[in-house]
Amino acid sequence: MANGKPGYIRIDTVHQGDLDGCKGVYHINAVDEVTQYEIVISVEKISEMHLIPALEALLDAFPFEIINFHSDNGSEYVNKTVANLLKKLLIEFTKSRPRQSNDNALAEGKNAAVVRKIFGYSHIPQRHAERINVFNQSALNPYINYHRPCLYPTVTIDEKGKQKKKYEYKNMMTPYEKLKSLPEANCYLKAGLTFKRLDDIATSMTDNEAAEHLQLQRKLLFNHIHEDCKKRA
Numbered sequence: 001m002a003n004g005k006p007g008y009i010r011i012d013t014v015h016q017g018d019l020d021g022c023k024g025v026y027h028i029n030a031v032d033e034v035t036q037y038e039i040v041i042s043v044e045k046i047s048e049m050h051l052i053p054a055l056e057a058l059l060d061a062f063p064f065e066i067i068n069f070h071s072d073n074g075s076e077y078v079n080k081t082v083a084n085l086l087k088k089l090l091i092e093f094t095k096s097r098p099r100q101s102n103d104n105a106l107a108e109g110k111n112a113a114v115v116r117k118i119f120g121y122s123h124i125p126q127r128h129a130e131r132i133n134v135f136n137q138s139a140l141n142p143y144i145n146y147h148r149p150c151l152y153p154t155v156t157i158d159e160k161g162k163q164k165k166k167y168e169y170k171n172m173m174t175p176y177e178k179l180k181s182l183p184e185a186n187c188y189l190k191a192g193l194t195f196k197r198l199d200d201i202a203t204s205m206t207d208n209e210a211a212e213h214l215q216l217q218r219k220l221l222f223n224h225i226h227e228d229c230k231k232r233a
Helices: 048-061 080-088 101-119 126-146 175-181 195-202 207-232
Strands: 008-015 026-032 038-043 068-071 092-095 150-157 163-173
Touching: 008 101, 026 048, 026 101, 038 048, 038 101, 038 126, 048 080, 080 092, 101 126, 126 175, 126 195, 126 207, 150 175, 163 175, 175 195
Parallel strands: 008 068, 068 092
Antiparallel strands: 008 026, 026 038, 150 163
8 A cells, every 4th residue: 555655656558559460559657656647658569578678767767766566467567577677676566456447447547538648549550669759758758747737635534434535626736746745755756866856847848838849749749650651551
């Protein structure tokens, strides 16, 4: 259990469909349980050669240390190679219970609200994974963490001991603002990282400028993909 501490991430894979027997690109989406800090990384394939470097980059992209890595029962994560990586990094691995879809509901909800909203459902050829990753790192991930507000629940316990979550407007903030609001937040940052450095990232653009930058870079990305597919048709 996170108990109010960041570093407990939920992870899932989103596939951009098949076309004429060819697999599309894969997006790896990881979301922190407490702050909703989110990192999206795209890969050509979910083989060991592509997945392990992507996971290392993903874990490194979070500003706080990762304590727990939770996935569904997909074979891309439930294997010895991923287990060895997490063991080396001293990260606990947990997985969802069979036929319990709510166990990974946070990641799946972000798949719809963020990944599918940006990339849609249509096939995107795997050869575009590297260019998509540039977009993720330069536009998408900064926007969703420093400029896109999320709702955070207020949890109460009723007379029967059942938890109730209430989402109030006053609790709306960005994942970065949520991280800064935690008690003793400085203690969670990775060694050598400061909130001054992160503040510089957060204030380098206004929320509107970040949204405009995201949409412009998305348009350029999909124009490139479309033109490339036309040439190869």
